[in-house]
Amino acid sequence: MRRILFVLGILAFLPLAGFSADPPATDKKEDKKEEKKAKPDKPRVAVFRLSSPVTELPADELFSFSPTTGVTLKELVARMKKAADDPAIKAVVLLPEGGSIGLAQTEEVRQAMQHFRKSGKEIYAHADSLTMREYTLLSGVSRLSVAPTADLWVMGLSGEGVYLRGLLDMLGVKPDFLTCGAYKSAAEVFMRTGPSPEADKMQNWLFDGIYDTSVQLIAKGRQKTPEQIRERIDNGPYQANSAKKAGLIDAVEHRQDFEAMLKKKYGNNVVFDKKYGQKKQPKIDFSSPFAAFRILSEMLGQTKKKGGGKDAVAIVYVDGAIVLGGGSLSPFSGGNEARGPAIRKALDEAARDKSIKAVVLRVDSPGGSAVASEIILDATKRVKAKKPLVVSMGNIAGSGGYYVACGADTIFADESTITGSIGVVGGKLATNEMWKKVGVTFKPYQRGKNSAMLSSARTFTPEERKRMQGWMDEVYDVFKGHVVAIRGKRLKKPIDELAGGRVYTGRQALDLGLVDKIGTLRDAIDHVAAEAKLKDYEVRIVPEPKNALERLLEEAAGEQQEKPGLDAAGPRRPLAGRSASLAARAMPYLRDMDPQRVALIVRALERLQLIQQEGVILMMPELSIGR
Secondary structure (H helix, E strand, O other): OHHHHHHHHHHHHHHHOOOOOOOOHHHHHHHHHHHHHOOOOOOEEEEEEEOOOEEOOOOOOOOOOOOOOOEEHHHHHHHHHHHHHOOOEEEEEEEEOOOOOOHHHHHHHHHHHHHHHHOOOEEEEEEEEEEHHHHHHHOOOOEEEEEEEEEEEOOOOOEEOOOOHHHHHHHOOEEEEEEEOOOOOOOHHHHOOOOOHHHHHHHHHHHHHHHHHHHHHHHHHHOOOHHHHHHHHHOOOEEHHHHHHOOOOOEEOOHHHHHHHHHHHHOOOOEEEOOOOOOOOOOOOOOOOOHHHHHHHHHHHHHHHOOOOOOEEEEEEEEOEEEOOOOOOOOOOOOOEEEHHHHHHHHHHHHHOOOEEEEEEEEEEOEEEHHHHHHHHHHHHHHHOOOOEEEEEEEEEEOHHHHHHOOOOEEEEOOOOEEEOOOEEEEEEEOHHHHHHOOOOOOOOOOOOOOOOOOOOOOOOHHHHHHHHHHHHHHHHHHHHHHHHHHHHHOOOOHHHHOOOOEEEHHHHHHHOOOOEEOOHHHHHHHHHHHOOOOOOEEEEOOOOOOHHHHHHHHHHOOOOOOOOOOOOOOOOOOOOOOHHHHHHHHHHHOOOOHHHHHHHHHHHHHHHHHHHHOEEEEOOOOEEOO
8 A cells, every 4th residue: 555655646746846748849749740640641651660679578558667668579560560451551661770679570570571561562671780680670671771881790690608617617616417308408508618519419400490591581582592692691791882782782871861762752741650550648637736646547447448358369478487486587687487377377367268269378488497387288278178279489489488388289480489498407506615715614414315405515416316317307208298199190200309408490390390380470360260260359468468557556455476375386495506696706707798798698597596496497508699
């Protein structure tokens, strides 16, 4: 209740502080332009600025003051489709402005661009600089131009694996990890100073697959052969004029010249709609003393309008590392977490809701907790018993991400999706030597033969190692058993030749029978809607995104905490050796180093935290692929 009163106090204070939710005078002029552009007699061009990350899960729908909120893939594709079907929209402009997009997401947006162009309309793009991934996306436009001083870093794909064994040795930390499968290389980051032969072989086939897909996309967009594109890439990077000469772009021009070209083509009265297809936010006049109550009314009113009785296809997201619930993966973690009990609840809700006729499970996850993965897989079976269910894989759906996906009758993946990694990893860090370096010693006490098996005081004894490996082998057998039981004759090889931690691209997984179709989220929605015999339906996210007020009310009521009872996640196991101290010790060695490599190291430490938190996990190896 105190939190609610605090927010109400802020809302009431805003008018007195001079804050206004109404646009300033200059923005009011923009509003007038918005009104004018709605008139049918003026041609309109939809402008999509790629200035923020393309995400999977939507952010708050209302009352968000965050300037860094990304656009969701679903929203971006839907806005482009809407523009294709809207007779008032004559063209689309794409402006890359520092936003990021995943490899598989690039394929999905390219498909939406192709659909738009099939409607008889053109897509234009202008850039001041282009990375390889940005160029792969924009090579599908009708006309691509860059500024005269632009640089095009179209040089292929590069990446690197990170290995922390030397750092751990410096800190006096002894890693002790076990795996199931020779290709299950997730623990090599801690155990080795370089890749094993199996991991090296696997990384190379992944890069071959991803690179080939990028080349094919560029070749199709620029109407050249793959061989010509490979030759262009090998001669990169390019400045603007050399890129035009090589046929990689269509024009070299400043932004104002680009705008003038569009006005010449579509008329001087053309309106550039920079918010096309976005949801309109309620306009609140904070100069009114009742502003706080009005905004609350708007927010609560929106809450009541959610859902509905119309037939729907539901999307349930598994986005981020799969965990049971509770705290963050790491003191550095800013990523998403896919919490097993919460996703189980969402799937059960989708199964019960009679207006939901079919479900798409959208997976963008490198894996995580074996227990949480089993919880989600089990929930998909309950959905399948009542209505059609398909899986759509995003940028990554490996290890635990494949575990939760394998239960669907039909699995869609993009060619660049990273998937597979059927295997198990587990272990711990022995930190005694590290603590001695800072003058800290410990005296252990033990009752029970195996009570200290997970202690960070020492590495495993031979008997403990055997016991730990046996436990992991059981989890591995369950994982393989699920895949064999569900995929059956669709598998092109015996399971032990497909598993063992081997990672594949979506195209490679299709050839091996691990997925069923190459296709986007939109393709998965269309497929499952057809299975459910739906023609007029809505696409609904489950659980529906909450605005800030709803989340505040739930927190005040204690509803965000895990409730005791049948749906509770239960307490976490108090495993030893959490990585907070390790991370704090490691950071002095990481300061002032290049940010891309530091980010890779931080992600590795986050995965270490998950291993220490869960004991045994289904997690893919860490790999950096350039922009």
